[in-house]
Amino acid sequence: MIPTPLIRTAALTKHYPGVVALDAVDLIVEPGIVGLVGPNGAGKSTLIKILLGLLTPTSGTATVLGFDAGRESLRVRELVGYAPEHECLPADLSAVDFVVHMARMSGLPAAAARERGDAALRYVGLAEERYRRIQGYSTGMKQRVKLAQALAHDPKLLLLDEPANGLDPEGREEMLALIERIGHEFSISIVMSSHLLSEIERVCDSLIVIEQGRLVRAGQIADFTGATHLLVVEVDGAADPIARRLATVGVEAKAAGRLLEVSVDPAEATLVHDAIVAAVAEEGVPLVRLEQGRHTLADLFSPAEGGAPAA
Amino acid sequence: MTAGPVPRGTIYDLGYEGYDGPRQGRRYAVWSLYVLSLRSAFGLGRGALPKVLAFGLVTVALIPALIQVIIAAIGPEEDFSFVQPHEYYDFIQVVIILFTAALASDLVGSDRRFGTLVLYFSRPIRWADYGAAKLAALATGLFAVTLLPQTLMFFGNWLGAADAWRWAETNAVDFAPIVGSGLMISVTFAAVGLLTATYAARRAFAIISVLALFLIPFIVVEAITDISDDAKYAAFASPVHVMRSFTLVLFNEVPAIDLPWGVFILAAFAYAAAAAALLLTRLRNSV
The missing domain is CATH 3.40.50.300 (P-loop containing nucleotide triphosphate hydrolases)
Incomplete structure (x- = not known):
């Protein structure tokens, strides 16, 4: 007991x-x-x-x-x-x-x-x-x-x-x-x-x-650390052009250097996934990884996350 | 080369079994600590060196008693005495001090040095219990160099006496002082020794500090009491002298300083109580 x-x-x-x-x-x-x-x-x-x-x-x-x-x-x-x-x-x-x-x-x-x-x-x-x-x-x-x-x-x-x-x-x-x-x-x-x-x-x-x-x-x-509705794409090249391509097909993406963060509605996950692969292929840069984003606990210590009241 | 989770069943045993039996609480825990400390003081469960040291010193402390008993047994003159109970500790003073220094440094030194104290204090004992168990363990250990030779000598003399009845009539009166002085010396030396040992980080320093604390005042007092009559009061600063006076008073002998006998009794109790209190306080502040 x-x-x-x-x-x-x-x-x-x-x-x-x-x-x-x-x-x-x-x-x-x-x-x-x-x-x-x-x-x-x-x-x-x-x-x-x-x-x-x-x-x-x-x-x-x-x-x-x-x-x-x-x-x-x-x-x-x-x-x-x-x-x-x-x-x-x-x-x-x-x-x-x-x-x-x-x-x-x-x-x-x-x-x-x-x-x-x-x-x-x-x-x-x-x-x-x-x-x-x-x-x-x-x-x-x-x-x-x-x-x-x-x-x-x-x-x-x-x-x-x-x-x-x-x-x-x-x-x-x-x-x-x-x-x-x-x-x-x-x-x-x-x-x-x-x-x-x-x-x-x-x-x-x-x-x-x-x-x-x-x-x-x-x-x-x-x-x-629950899964976020976020796909993280890493390419071996500039991510910016890919983000622009995705924008044209109605997929919102945020580019930062070689990384691309894409918000995904779970219902459309497969479609978005395909759109990303297509955009990367069209841009002609090698795809390094494509994975579901997760918060890591390290995020807790980032200034944006800290200071929330505790349970 | 990161290892995955450890494969089960290779290193670890199968299931976990809980414990539903009794938990005997504080008094049992303190008793366990006392027993283990006493055992380890004599090197039991440890290497050869601590055993040789402790039992060697006990043997040396017994030598005057053995000589006396042999003389009593085979000596021609019935009342010849090689050593009297009230002067026994003068014969083996150095042995008692060495014994205290060696064991005290071990008893409190190793737990502090290895950081084990905090594990004891995370057990169901109170702050003072740890020091009290160690103090009791060392005092008990010291009985082997105080009470043991004295009682051995007492009963050896008795058995060796030509007329056991007459011997008892004159000497039975010594038995209470033998026990009283043995207890007092053991407890006081244990408390002073343990307290001193807590101040030294290394074992060797602890031993040296304890030796110094007993021997330096002793030597100084011995030296200056010859120079001036007033200087003899310095004896109160020497634990060995305080214990010697206490012993003499108990045996109805006359101490070197001309003061009422109660002063020496009080001084001895004050030494024991102060050292014990300081020891317990000091251990409390060390976690």
Whole structure:
């Protein structure tokens, strides 16, 4: 039984001397994989630490899984797993000893902790290596141990601070696949922070954007990145003449350098598609790509899109 | 060379199993931390070096007691004593300090150095619990170099006495001071040692800092008390001297400074309480 919403904050504010880390953040987070995105210093880690009861907000309230993050932080922490951004693993212990110990620290009896510790390391793909000391692990393996210790006590919610940071592209992809699996197959809700929109876009169901301590917007990823009625055409030459040709057949197109953006009524999609191909052929320039335009999350940070009120 | 999604079933296990069993909460978590800290203080679950260091120092701390017990057992004169309980810690002072420095730097140093503290504080424990568990673990560890040799010597002397009944009549009175001084020294050294160790970023610096904090005041006080009579009050700035006076008072002996015995009792408690309070506050501010 997971209470909904997972997380609720009301006018959550955190001041540090001279800095406003969080500025009156109102938030409702529903179960799923939630991306917490914003540039470095936006207040992502501060928010996560307040949710864990590690920091006391200057004002406002935060509720996690139905418990007050400050007054009932012990209840919250029993049910939440946390993996911080920075290094946090003891080099001289084996992964299994450490994860089992952390499961006990979360309140699991010794036998259950051992079982869950083994399982958690298996889930993150470290079954074989778990008896080795952590000091010999690669960055990717350490990130997995961080995830395993957060997973060991079967939390209802994982708070992951930049889980793919510092990994090479392959490791990053594996970590994101793992997060997606935990969120969607294991059905454990996840709030993961990242300064990279592409990561969030890759795995998250919904999104919270914060910048300079303010909530910029929040909502389902699909709402942001849904297909637009826009075809993007790239040619190996000037796009302008093609736009003029299209105008003559009643298709409105916007040219910019070698790119052409064409607004499409879905009912006429095939016709427009054919018209574009014909126009490109007539103009005699090679067609590089023709695809359905999608908003990327990067658009959120463009000035035209920013500043909309959050959910 | 971007890898696609990881093929399932190659690296990962099949399904996920949840946990519906009991979650035992704060007291159990603190107890777990205490047990693990104590184990790791003696190198259990770790490499050979910490084991050799901790058990080696315990062995050295036992040597005077063993000598005394052997003398008591085979010695011709019944009341000959090589070392008395109230002076035992003078014999092994350096061992206790080394033991404190080595273990304190490990107990709080590694969690800080590796950044593990935040993982502990994201568990269902309160701020003070972490420091309290570490303090309890080191104090318990220190019993091995304080209470253990003293009790061994006490019972060894008793067994070796020609007339066990008469020995008990005169020496049973020492048992409470043995326990009291052992507890006080262990807790105070643990608190002062851990507090000092939190200020050093590297393990070696932590060890050196703890050694310095105990030894430098000790040496200074030893040196200046010979020079001037007033200088003997400097002993209150030396943890070792405060503990020595406390021990002497408990054993009904006379400390070097001519002050009411209550002053030494108070001073010892003040040291232990202040160091413990500072330690807990300091750990709170480090996440």
